[in-house]
Amino acid sequence: MSETHKEHPSPTKYVQIAIVLAILTAIEVALYYTEDIVGALAPPLLIILAVGKFVIVVGWFMHLRYENSLVNKFFAGGMILALILFAIVMIERAVGNFF
Amino acid sequence: MSDAHAYPHEPTGVETRKLGFWVFLSTEILFFGTLITTFLIFKGRDFPGIKLTDVYDIPFTSVSSFVLLMSSLTMVLAHNALETNDQEKTRVWLLATAMLGAVFLAGQIYEFTEFYHKGFELSTNIFSSTFYVLTGFHGLHVFIGVVLLLALWGIGQRQKGLSLNEGMNLEFIALYWHFVDIVWIVLFTVVYLI
Amino acid sequence: MTKIIEPKKQRNIFSRPSSEEGVWSWITTVDHKRIGIMYGYAAFFFLLVGGLEALLLRIQLSQPDNNFLSAAEYNAMFTMHGTTMIFLAIMPISAAFFNYLLPLQIGARDVAFPRLNALSFWIFIAGGLFLYSTFLFGTAGAPEGGYLAEEVSRLASAPNGGWFGYQPNAGLKYSPGTAMDYWAIGLQILGIASLVSAFNFITTILNMRTKGMRLMRMPVFTWMTFAVSFLLAFSLPIIAIALFFVTFDRQFGTTFFLTEGGGDPVLWQHLFWLFGHPEVYILILPAFGIVSEVLPTFSRKPLFGYPAIVFAGFGIAFIGFGVWAHHMFASAISPVAQAGFGLSTMIIAVPTGVKIFNWLGTIWGGRLTLNTPMLFALGFIGMFVIGGLSGVTHSVVPADTQQTDTYYIVAHFHYVLFGGALFGIFSGLYFWFPKVWGRMYNETMGKIHFWLMIIGFNLTFGPMHWLGLQGQVRRTWVYAEETNLGFWNLIVTIGAFILAIATLVFMANWIYSRRKGEVAPFDPWDARTIEWSIPSPTPVWNFSNAPEVKSLDDFWHQKYGEDEDGRAVRREGTDELLLQLEEEGLNPKEEIHLPSPSYFPVVMAFGLPFLGYAIIYKSIPLALIGVIMLLIGGFGWGTEPLEEEFESSEEEPESGESKNYE
Ligand code: HEM
Ligand SMILES: [Cu+2]
Numbered sequence: 001m002s003e004t005h006k007e008h009p010s011p012t013k014y015v016q017i018a019i020v021l022a023i024l025t026a027i028e029v030a031l032y033y034t035e036d037i038v039g040a041l042a043p044p045l046l047i048i049l050a051v052g053k054f055v056i057v058v059g060w061f062m063h064l065r066y067e068n069s070l071v072n073k074f075f076a077g078g079m080i081l082a083l084i085l086f087a088i089v090m091i092e093r094a095v096g097n098f099f
Numbered sequence: 100m101s102d103a104h105a106y107p108h109e110p111t112g113v114e115t116r117k118l119g120f121w122v123f124l125s126t127e128i129l130f131f132g133t134l135i136t137t138f139l140i141f142k143g144r145d146f147p148g149i150k151l152t153d154v155y156d157i158p159f160t161s162v163s164s165f166v167l168l169m170s171s172l173t174m175v176l177a178h179n180a181l182e183t184n185d186q187e188k189t190r191v192w193l194l195a196t197a198m199l200g201a202v203f204l205a206g207q208i209y210e211f212t213e214f215y216h217k218g219f220e221l222s223t224n225i226f227s228s229t230f231y232v233l234t235g236f237h238g239l240h241v242f243i244g245v246v247l248l249l250a251l252w253g254i255g256q257r258q259k260g261l262s263l264n265e266g267m268n269l270e271f272i273a274l275y276w277h278f279v280d281i282v283w284i285v286l287f288t289v290v291y292l293i
Numbered sequence: 294m295t296k297i298i299e300p301k302k303q304r305n306i307f308s309r310p311s312s313e314e315g316v317w318s319w320i321t322t323v324d325h326k327r328i329g330i331m332y333g334y335a336a337f338f339f340l341l342v343g344g345l346e347a348l349l350l351r352i353q354l355s356q357p358d359n360n361f362l363s364a365a366e367y368n369a370m371f372t373m374h375g376t377t378m379i380f381l382a383i384m385p386i387s388a389a390f391f392n393y394l395l396p397l398q399i400g401a402r403d404v405a406f407p408r409l410n411a412l413s414f415w416i417f418i419a420g421g422l423f424l425y426s427t428f429l430f431g432t433a434g435a436p437e438g439g440y441l442a443e444e445v446s447r448l449a450s451a452p453n454g455g456w457f458g459y460q461p462n463a464g465l466k467y468s469p470g471t472a473m474d475y476w477a478i479g480l481q482i483l484g485i486a487s488l489v490s491a492f493n494f495i496t497t498i499l500n501m502r503t504k505g506m507r508l509m510r511m512p513v514f515t516w517m518t519f520a521v522s523f524l525l526a527f528s529l530p531i532i533a534i535a536l537f538f539v540t541f542d543r544q545f546g547t548t549f550f551l552t553e554g555g556g557d558p559v560l561w562q563h564l565f566w567l568f569g570h571p572e573v574y575i576l577i578l579p580a581f582g583i584v585s586e587v588l589p590t591f592s593r594k595p596l597f598g599y600p601a602i603v604f605a606g607f608g609i610a611f612i613g614f615g616v617w618a619h620h621m622f623a624s625a626i627s628p629v630a631q632a633g634f635g636l637s638t639m640i641i642a643v644p645t646g647v648k649i650f651n652w653l654g655t656i657w658g659g660r661l662t663l664n665t666p667m668l669f670a671l672g673f674i675g676m677f678v679i680g681g682l683s684g685v686t687h688s689v690v691p692a693d694t695q696q697t698d699t700y701y702i703v704a705h706f707h708y709v710l711f712g713g714a715l716f717g718i719f720s721g722l723y724f725w726f727p728k729v730w731g732r733m734y735n736e737t738m739g740k741i742h743f744w745l746m747i748i749g750f751n752l753t754f755g756p757m758h759w760l761g762l763q764g765q766v767r768r769t770w771v772y773a774e775e776t777n778l779g780f781w782n783l784i785v786t787i788g789a790f791i792l793a794i795a796t797l798v799f800m801a802n803w804i805y806s807r808r809k810g811e812v813a814p815f816d817p818w819d820a821r822t823i824e825w826s827i828p829s830p831t832p833v834w835n836f837s838n839a840p841e842v843k844s845l846d847d848f849w850h851q852k853y854g855e856d857e858d859g860r861a862v863r864r865e866g867t868d869e870l871l872l873q874l875e876e877e878g879l880n881p882k883e884e885i886h887l888p889s890p891s892y893f894p895v896v897m898a899f900g901l902p903f904l905g906y907a908i909i910y911k912s913i914p915l916a917l918i919g920v921i922m923l924l925i926g927g928f929g930w931g932t933e934p935l936e937e938e939f940e941s942s943e944e945e946p947e948s949g950e951s952k953n954y955e
Contacts, residue, residue: 014172014175029158050284050288053284057171057277060175061171061174061175061277061280070118071113074122075125078125079128081527082129083132089563089567090136090140092618092630093559093563111499122526123492126492132530137549141557222546222554224554225547225548229549232541
């Protein structure tokens with residue numbers, strides 16, 4: 001209905017994306033079981049993987065990649081706001097007393 | 100939308116209901132954000148009694164996470180089918196999505212009862228409280244999603260096809276469903292894996 | 294968009310409400326103007342109730358060691374006063390303005406989602422009634438050894454933990470009984486109402502603008518509505534979850550905010566003020582918008598620095614998310630946070646100051662008409678400056694630790710909320726009175742109202758500054774004779790009664806002028822924005838044709854041009870233009886489709902209180918009633934078309950050339 005609305009991907013593409021998602025999930029679970037070997041790297045890796053999956057679902061399945069930039073701004077705005085505010089609260093409640 | 104004649108609408112180029120829906124989703128981030136924040140704050144503290152790590156079953160939860168992830172695929176396929184006006188497929192994929200959602204919910208109920216039997220109850224300690232409220236709030240979202248999907252499927256069944264109007268509804272339910280899925284992607288990592 | 298099968302015309306299970314007059318037409322209406330009017334009346338009713346509560350508080354404090362109210366009653370009254378004024382009076386009165394004016398100012402026929410709009414309104418009513426039903430059903434028991442051990446009266450059976458619900462004081466141990474549950478769940482319901490309306494207004498402003506109404510041509514009031522909607526949308530979810538936790542703590546034995554179970558009372562303060570500070574801007578920004586319309590009109594000058602006002606508004610909204618912990622300087626926050634939040638609080642005064650200078654610049658050198666709306670707008674500037682300055686004194690942390698929890702704070706927030714928000718609202722009520730009712734208010738009575746109000750206001754809240762600095766503690770029901778606080782407290786109480794009289798004058802004026810006031814001319818104020826280019830009272834269809842906007846203050850520029858020196862001169866033919874506009878406005882040429890009324894918003898909204906009672910009384914039948922009402926409402930809503938007998942359009946309307954979103 002508007003020019004910014006690019007063609008959505010085909011079903012095959014969707015299935016491929018889902019396979020990628022499945023693999024990422026498998027890696028996550030594997031990481032969990034090998035935590036002793038991977039050590040302190042595991043949590044950051046897990047977070048990166050989760051963020052990756054998140055972005056894939058939002059971008060492709062929710063078609064945010066194909067959406068008007070306005071919609072993107074709302075979503076990103078909500079995310080950024082939440083991240084900043086909650087980071088401050090968490091730091092305050094967790095380590096704030098040491099500063 | 101109301102009277103297309105006199106009123107040029109949508110100077111933003113985004114369909115009005117879709118715009119409203121995205122605003123709604125943006126605020127949902129804050130809902131879950133508050134819950135996750137609370138969860139993380141308490142996760143870092145000492146608390147007496149039984150812990151999640153004593154009771155949970157990672158293979159089981161991995162499978163149900165996988166089920167929910169795949170329901171996103173069936174959802175997007177339903178959406179795709181409706182875009183090409185393949186009514187038959189739309190309904191099949193819709194039903195499949197609802198069923199996968201129901202499986203996830205059943206898994207969650209099973210998991211909760213298991214935890215309860217093992218003594219990990221709502222008010223056992225601060226950690227169990229946050230766990231149940233957080234995952235329960237997500238479960239409630241899944242439940243609402245399943246009801247919506249089934250309703251849409253029923254409408255499609257009764258009218259032998261979904262219309263443009265309900266077609267848009269399918270788009271919203273799809274957005275909602277994917278959103279519920281991405282929340283779980285985060286929760287699975289934050290609550291279970293880390 | 295691909296073509297998809299046509300919907301078959303389907304009959305609904307319930308027949309559509311059809312009356313155009315009488316009670317049912319109001320209950321089922323989805324017309325933004327009617328909803329706005331209902332918001333206004335309901336909010337004003339709650340304003341009176343909250344005012345009555347305040348008078349009781351003031352009678353108690355008029356003398357030292359008074360016994361008019363018991364401690365328990367005093368706690369209930371100040372909690373209900375604050376909660377009522379914020380959530381049931383100022384917020385919904387602002388919503389009344391949003392509803393009525395927003396579509397008119399952007400040249401739309403209604404809001405983006407008319408039924409959702411009705412839903413917001415009825416949820417607000419349902420939430421307000423639920424909260425107030427605590428006086429009938431609620432209980433406030435006696436904590437062991439506490440002051441409440443006496444017999445508790447009905448007046449005291451209301452929430453008593455303060456509008457901020459600090460934990461653990463508002464928890465089950467120190468606030469036993471059900472009253473605080475009514476508070477938590479009541480606010481939860483009211484929050485849903487505001488959240489839904491925020492989605493609606495954001496979408497309306499973005500997508501329902503008429504031809505040529507670019508963002509930077511929108512009236513400032515519309516801009517402020519936009520900012521407020523964002524604040525609502527992003528702050529309410531936080532308090533919703535926090536209230537959720539409170540309800541769990543009180544009902545299901547969790548300990549989110551209770552230290553004895555490892556919980557964290559300071560977390561509650563964070564979550565509450567993360568919402569609470571944006572909330573104060575939710576309360577004040579609509580008033581900013583209103584005076585930004587009133588001042589230029591009665592100064593006969595364009596608003597000074599329109600872009601600055603708009604950006605300052607968004608600056609305030611944005612920074613407003615980053616100052617919450619200034620309410621917690623006396624709580625457990627780190628010194629780093631104290632410094633940071635003190636700083637950000639000082640910074641937020643900057644965009645606020647920008648606005649003040651813009652308003653002063655607007656009236657500077659203007660030809661002022663000192664009628665009632667203008668007086669209130671000027672009063673607003675003065676009072677708000679005083680409140681803003683005391684706000685800055687709170688941002689100095691060492692000073693604030695002295696001020697906090699004293700009457701100095703009470704003085705601050707009443708100067709910004711009463712002297713600011715409410716004065717702005719009164720200004721707007723007078724300003725748009727002719728638009729809404731087609732009659733003029735009585736100017737003499739209006740002026741009496743203003744002068745009584747500004748005198749009463751300063752008598753009431755001015756002395757609180759020094760009372761607070763002398764150490765009178767807020768939220769406390771008595772003070773001792775020896776403190777020597779008696780004299781100024783008596784003055785304060787007298788001021789409060791003057792305010793009550795002023796309110797009576799306002800009501801008399803309103804009731805009289807609604808019926809008997811002079812018939813309002815078409816454009817009584819020689820105003821600037823397009824809502825004045827249609828007849829008064831506004832026809833149901835708003836604009837007969839979608840207006841086309843060519844500039845900021847479009848209506849003014851239709852009427853006035855400029856001479857060589859840049860002075861405004863009335864164009865020739867303006868009188869004819871006005872006649873023609875009125876004629877057109879009253880007689881639309883094409884057929885007009887308006888959204889049809891609906892029962893379902895009401896049904897859904899009143900399902901929520903049942904769920905609330907179900908949680909408090911652990912009752913499955915009540916829960917079922919609530920769920921069934923929600924389901925019936927939702928189902929009926931989903932299956933009825935927005936407009937009866939109007940086929941869904943076969944093709945998507947072309948979006949045309951109106952791509953002017955920036
Ligand atoms: C110049 C801008 C402002 C500044 C710097 C400011 C600063 C502050 C500070 C630091 C406090 C906490 C004081 C304490 O509890 O120790 C406070 C309290 C308060 N402010 Fe403001 N403020 C400003 C404007 C406003 C506005 C515009 C409103 C509302 C319309 C408002 C409403 C309140 C309320 C209601 C409280 C008391 C909350 C409570 O404890 O119950 N303020 N202000
Ligand atoms: Cu504040």
